[in-house]
Amino acid sequence: MTHLVRRGVFVFVAATLSVARAAAQGTDPRLERLDETTRPVVIAIVDSARAAGLPVNPLVERALEGATKGAPAEMIVGAVRRLAAELGRARDALGPNASAGELTAGAAALRAGAGPDVLTRLRRARRHQSVTMALAVLTDLVARGVPVDTAATAVLALAATVRDEDLVEFRRAVERDIAIGAPPAAAASIRVNAAAREVRPGRP
Amino acid sequence: MFDNSDDAVERVVRQLRRPVSIDPGLDQRVMQEIAALPQSAGRPAAPARGVWRWLTGRREVRLSPLSALGIAAACAAAIVGVWRMRASLASAPDSALHGFQFVLVEPGAAQVSLVGDFNDWDATRTPMHRASGDGLWSTVVSLQPGRYRYAFLIDGRHWLADPAAPAAGDDDYGAPSSVVTVGGL
Numbered sequence: 338m339t340h341l342v343r344r345g346v347f348v349f350v351a352a353t354l355s356v357a358r359a360a361a362q363g364t365d366p367r368l369e370r371l372d373e374t375t376r377p378v379v380i381a382i383v384d385s386a387r388a389a390g391l392p393v394n395p396l397v398e399r400a401l402e403g404a405t406k407g408a409p410a411e412m413i414v415g416a417v418r419r420l421a422a423e424l425g426r427a428r429d430a431l432g433p434n435a436s437a438g439e440l441t442a443g444a445a446a447l448r449a450g451a452g453p454d455v456l457t458r459l460r461r462a463r464r465h466q467s468v469t470m471a472l473a474v475l476t477d478l479v480a481r482g483v484p485v486d487t488a489a490t491a492v493l494a495l496a497a498t499v500r501d502e503d504l505v506e507f508r509r510a511v512e513r514d515i516a517i518g519a520p521p522a523a524a525a526s527i528r529v530n531a532a533a534r535e536v537r538p539g540r541p
Numbered sequence: 542m543f544d545n546s547d548d549a550v551e552r553v554v555r556q557l558r559r560p561v562s563i564d565p566g567l568d569q570r571v572m573q574e575i576a577a578l579p580q581s582a583g584r585p586a587a588p589a590r591g592v593w594r595w596l597t598g599r600r601e602v603r604l605s606p607l608s609a610l611g612i613a614a615a616c617a618a619a620i621v622g623v624w625r626m627r628a629s630l631a632s633a634p635d636s637a638l639h640g641f642q643f644v645l646v647e648p649g650a651a652q653v654s655l656v657g658d659f660n661d662w663d664a665t666r667t668p669m670h671r672a673s674g675d676g677l678w679s680t681v682v683s684l685q686p687g688r689y690r691y692a693f694l695i696d697g698r699h700w701l702a703d704p705a706a707p708a709a710g711d712d713d714y715g716a717p718s719s720v721v722t723v724g725g726l
Binding site: 367395397398399401402403404405406408412415416419420437438441442444445448449467469470473474476477479480481501502505508512 | 656658661662663664686687688690700707708709710711713714715716718720722724
C-alpha cells in the first residue's frame with residue numbers, strides 16, 4: 338500500500354510540474370497567424386529568448402508585423418532572429434535588471450548605430466530612472482538625420498539631470514529646427530547647449 | 542467414591558458446555574451505557590483536538606494515475622493563476638495608460654486603419670474615423686509606457702508612415718513604420 342501511495346504522489350508531483358510548465362510557457366496563440374513554414378521557426382526563436390530571460394513580446398510583434406505586411410517567411414524569421422540578438426546585446430549593455438521597455442528601446446538604439454558603451458553610460462547616468470525615453474530620443478534623433486555620435490553626446494549630456502518630458506521637448510525642438518532648414522547636427526548641438534543652460538542657470 | 546466424584550465433575554462440565562442464550566438487545570444496551578459515560582476521567586477532549594488528530598493521523602491514500610493527472614491539472618491552473626495575478630499586481634503601478642491621438646490627412650482614402658505593436662498588427666482592430674470632410678482621419682489609443690512601432694494602412698493596401706512622428710529606423714519589411722514612445726517604464 339505504501340508503494341502505491343508513493344507512486345501516486347510521484348505521478349501527482351510530476352504531472353503538476355509538467356502541466357504548470359506547459360501552461361506558463363505555452364505557445365503564444367497570436368503566432369497562429371503565421372504560416373506553417375514560419376511559425377515553428379519563430380516559436381523556436383521565441384522559446385530560446387524566453388529561456389535566456391529576454392522579453393518575447395517584441396519578437397512576437399515583429400513577426401506579426403511581417404505577417405500583416407505580407408513579408409515572406411525568410412524575411413520574418415530573419416527579422417525576429419536579428420531582434421532577438423539585439424535584445425541580448427542591449428541586455429548585456431544595460432544590465433540584467435533592465436525592463437522590457439528599456440531593452441526594446443536599447444535594441445532600437447543599437448540598430449540605429451549607437452554602441453553598447455553608450456547604453457551602459459546612459460544606464461549609469463540614470464541609475465535610478467528609466468532609460469527608455471533617453472534611448473528612444475537618441476534613436477529618433479538619428480532617424481531625423483542627426484549623426485549618431487552627436488545624438489549620443491547630446492542625450493548623455495542631458496540624461497543625468499533632466500526628466501523624460503524634457504528629453505521629449507529637446508527632441509521636438511531639434512525636429513522643429515531641422516524642419517525649418519537647420520542642419521541636423523547643428524540643431525542638436527545648439528539645442529543641447531540651450532537645455533544644459535536651463536538646467537544650470539548662470540553658466541554661459 | 543471416586544466414581545461418584547467423577548460423575549459429579551462430568552455433570553458440571555456438561556452443564557458449563559451447554560450453549561447459553563443471550564438477550565439480543567444486550568449489545569445495544571451496553572453500547573448505550575458506554576456512550577452515556579464521560580469520555581475520559583480527566584478533561585473532555587475538545588472538538589479541535591479530534592480534528593487535529595484526524596488531520597495528522599496517517600492514512601492510506603490511493604490514487605489512480607488519471608485522478609493524479611486531474612488534481613495536477615487543477616493545481617497547475619491555480620499556480621499559474623496566482624503567478625499571473627501577482628505579475629499583474631506587480632506591474633500595476635507602471636501600467637498607467639496614456640491616451641494618444643493619431644491623426645492623418647488622407648483625402649483620397651475610403652478607409653484608414655491604425656496598425657502597430659499596440660494592436661498586434663491587426664488591421665481590423667483599430668479603424669480610424671473620418672474627423673472632417675477634408676480628409677482628416679483620427680483615432681485615440683490608450684498606451685502603456687514603452688516603445689511602439691506603427692503605420693497607417695490605407696484602403697487595406699497601402700502602408701504609410703506617420704509624417705508627424707519619428708520614422709522607425711529598424712524597419713525590416715520594406716514598408717515604412719513610425720515610432721511612438723511613452724515614458725515611464
